[in-house]
Amino acid sequence: MKGLPQSISAPDLGALGRSLLGVMVAAGVGLHWGSGGAATAAAGAAAIAGAAALQDSPRGPLRMVVSISVPMAAAVLLGTSTSSDGVLFVLVATAWCFVAGMQWALSANAGLIAAATGALLVTTPPIAPTASSVVTSTVLALGGGLVQAVLIGLWPRRRWRLQRDALTRAYRSLGVDAQKLAADPGVAVDPAPLLSLRDSFTLTDHEARRRPLAYRAWYGLPQRISVTLTALAARSSADGAVTDLLLASSTVLDVVASHRRTAQREAMDGIQRVEAAADTVEMSNVPLAQRLSRQLREAVALRFGEPTPGPDHVTRFGRHSGLTVIQTAATAIGSHLTWESPILRHAIRLAAATGAGVAVERFADVPYGYWIPLTVLMVLRPETAHTYTRCVGRVAGSAVGIAAASVATLVWHPSGLAAAVLAVVVLGLAAAVSGFGYVAMSAVLAAAIAFLIDISDTAEIGTTVDRLVAALIGGALAVLVHVVLPDHSLIRLRQRAGELLETEIDYAATVIKAFVHGLDHPGEALAAAWERAFRARAAFEAAAGATTTNSGDLRRWLKSFRGALNAVTTACATLESSLPAQPSASLSGDFIVAIDEYAEALCGAPTSPGAPWCLDGDRVAAAEQRIRDAARHLGPNDTASRVLVAEIGDITRCLVGITD
Numbered sequence: 001m002k003g004l005p006q007s008i009s010a011p012d013l014g015a016l017g018r019s020l021l022g023v024m025v026a027a028g029v030g031l032h033w034g035s036g037g038a039a040t041a042a043a044g045a046a047a048i049a050g051a052a053a054l055q056d057s058p059r060g061p062l063r064m065v066v067s068i069s070v071p072m073a074a075a076v077l078l079g080t081s082t083s084s085d086g087v088l089f090v091l092v093a094t095a096w097c098f099v100a101g102m103q104w105a106l107s108a109n110a111g112l113i114a115a116a117t118g119a120l121l122v123t124t125p126p127i128a129p130t131a132s133s134v135v136t137s138t139v140l141a142l143g144g145g146l147v148q149a150v151l152i153g154l155w156p157r158r159r160w161r162l163q164r165d166a167l168t169r170a171y172r173s174l175g176v177d178a179q180k181l182a183a184d185p186g187v188a189v190d191p192a193p194l195l196s197l198r199d200s201f202t203l204t205d206h207e208a209r210r211r212p213l214a215y216r217a218w219y220g221l222p223q224r225i226s227v228t229l230t231a232l233a234a235r236s237s238a239d240g241a242v243t244d245l246l247l248a249s250s251t252v253l254d255v256v257a258s259h260r261r262t263a264q265r266e267a268m269d270g271i272q273r274v275e276a277a278a279d280t281v282e283m284s285n286v287p288l289a290q291r292l293s294r295q296l297r298e299a300v301a302l303r304f305g306e307p308t309p310g311p312d313h314v315t316r317f318g319r320h321s322g323l324t325v326i327q328t329a330a331t332a333i334g335s336h337l338t339w340e341s342p343i344l345r346h347a348i349r350l351a352a353a354t355g356a357g358v359a360v361e362r363f364a365d366v367p368y369g370y371w372i373p374l375t376v377l378m379v380l381r382p383e384t385a386h387t388y389t390r391c392v393g394r395v396a397g398s399a400v401g402i403a404a405a406s407v408a409t410l411v412w413h414p415s416g417l418a419a420a421v422l423a424v425v426v427l428g429l430a431a432a433v434s435g436f437g438y439v440a441m442s443a444v445l446a447a448a449i450a451f452l453i454d455i456s457d458t459a460e461i462g463t464t465v466d467r468l469v470a471a472l473i474g475g476a477l478a479v480l481v482h483v484v485l486p487d488h489s490l491i492r493l494r495q496r497a498g499e500l501l502e503t504e505i506d507y508a509a510t511v512i513k514a515f516v517h518g519l520d521h522p523g524e525a526l527a528a529a530w531e532r533a534f535r536a537r538a539a540f541e542a543a544a545g546a547t548t549t550n551s552g553d554l555r556r557w558l559k560s561f562r563g564a565l566n567a568v569t570t571a572c573a574t575l576e577s578s579l580p581a582q583p584s585a586s587l588s589g590d591f592i593v594a595i596d597e598y599a600e601a602l603c604g605a606p607t608s609p610g611a612p613w614c615l616d617g618d619r620v621a622a623a624e625q626r627i628r629d630a631a632r633h634l635g636p637n638d639t640a641s642r643v644l645v646a647e648i649g650d651i652t653r654c655l656v657g658i659t660d
Contacts, residue, residue, distance in 0.1 A: 016431050018155045019050030019148060020424045026144035027420035027455055037080075037125045038137040040456040043420060044123070045072040045144030047427060047452065048116045053148055054431075055109065062152050068113055069145025075117040076141035079124030080134045086126075086362040093122055093373065094355030101347025104382050105336045106329055115350070115377045122358055122373040123453055166200040168257050169193045170222040171299070174229070175253035181233035182246035189226050197222060220600065221299055225253075227593045228292045235285050245277040245289055252296050256303045267300045340488045342495065346382035349481040353380065357474055366473070367466035371402070374449065375474025378442060380481075387482055390438060395475030397439040399468055401446030406464035408451075415454055423451035446471070489547045490554075496536075496543040497561060498613035501658065503529075503536040504565050505615070508651055509599040511575045515644045516592045518583050526576060537565075564654040571647040571654075578643045587641065591630040598623040598648065602655075617656040624652040 026046035030039030052068055053061035075096065082088045100118045104111030120141065127133070173193040180187040198219050229246065236242040252270035255263050274296055278289035336343040353376040361369025379394040405426075408414065414422055426448040433440045450467075487495070507529040510519075519525045544558060601616065601623040631645045 022046045022148040037456045041076045042140035042144040045141040049145040049148040065149045073142035075121040077138040079121040080137045083124040084128045093358045094351045097354040098351035101350035105333045105343045163200045166197040170197040171257035175250045178250035182243045185233040239282045241280040248273040248277045353477040353481045368470045371470035372474040375471045379478045393439045394442040397442030398446040401443035402467045405447040405450035419454035493543045496540040500536040500540040502613040503533040505602045507533045509602045516595045564658045567654045571650045580640045594626040594630040
């Protein structure tokens, strides 16, 4: 139920309709074959799986939906087995929520989905279990997730089908271009498939930065390969080994575009031939040959299932086995089993607040008491920025949603399929309000959860005030555990420093890209980017002031960190003053792509919940060198571009210094 807010962003209407249909199907099956809270469990599991299926990932949601169906069924199994025993149920809910909190070590989506499975557990009605009721509820919850997988198979998302077709055409075209360039270095690369590919991934810069690094590589990598092939072809007349390299690259690109059963093995053999050819080129062509080799490795890794390939040294082409994934997850979670870890502290806070909420519900006879742990699960995050503000905002939004749902309940008294219809309508509304912030999303989700619970018609008689009181108790518990167990002060400072670095770099990337792509409303866009950086700087200084330490190393680091960011701000201000009204029409494609690569290296991957945002200094330095190489061909009148190159050098030196 709770995974929805982070999962929907400008959703495909067909995929959204498919997910909502799955919720209705699961609710209908649950009402027909289940009893007690089984229908709610089935519909809730379908809602969580449907929300996960809407995540913007070109890999397809089928595997994810199937994998999360199992823990959802396990949560329902534990809940129905222990719900009649108050003490045991409290212990089970506490342990489950601790494990759910630790899932943030893997990713934000993993943490949200794990918390949503906790919502399935804590809403289990306190009914004496029987073997048939436990099995039925568990199977229906499993089926609620799997019905989404079935619908995905029957009704695949059209958007990704179109994008995969565009990727296939782009790589096939690049393979043909590589062959033509090997025969005639003066042949122009066909730009149409590359433009069509980028159009199929239409995203704003803000949306693109929220996507995983692998997502952005899908549409950016073919363009970079095209530029590298063209640059190598220009040197083939003086170096015959370059021709062999282009032909070997053509084979790899053709394999990436193919769907043959032997494609994976052929790609591995092709990469080896590319590397062998790269070793024979003249010394002056080695950097270009190595760059092409790395790009082809990344293309192969993306094609054959590497989840987040890096720009260098991608060596594993096969899909990860289930055992490998489990081992990787266990290692990631184990690395956060230290007292300073914000993930561990979040897990303890989540478990303590949820356990306390379940205890109050079961032993204090609070009407609609399940809203206490539900509210805790909805509002708690491993956040360091604006923690209390966001907790209070989510609680306020939840209260509004509960009040709105209660009005419908008092007027209509929906249950069964009527409640399911209302839940589906409100879940659809969540997609419409997903861009309006966390308060609006909290309100819509709270209303949807209220209707999902009403499907089984097992809720006790109470008033709207009772629901609101229970939600406020849960919100108070969430804030209280943050007060009792805050994040470690140095960890909080580190996180705020990462947030400041991210927003400052976002500002720099916005200015830099404006030189080659322009901005629709440059004044507004640059002012908004600077405003975000300014707010992050204020939060960082507040965290620095609240950190009590006598460490000289920390004081020296703070001084160098502030100085470097001030220098970046100065460079960006210089760039703003030199920003042309329109990008120069004489800029070469190589220079534009080099700028794009640099901006991509600056933006990095989305922030991990368990670690501060950081920068790959080596990658940024390499991208800056690419710009210098491309800038050698700038014309004498490209003054603005020369200023850009100089200021990028200053920005790079400052940022690499911070990274070191």
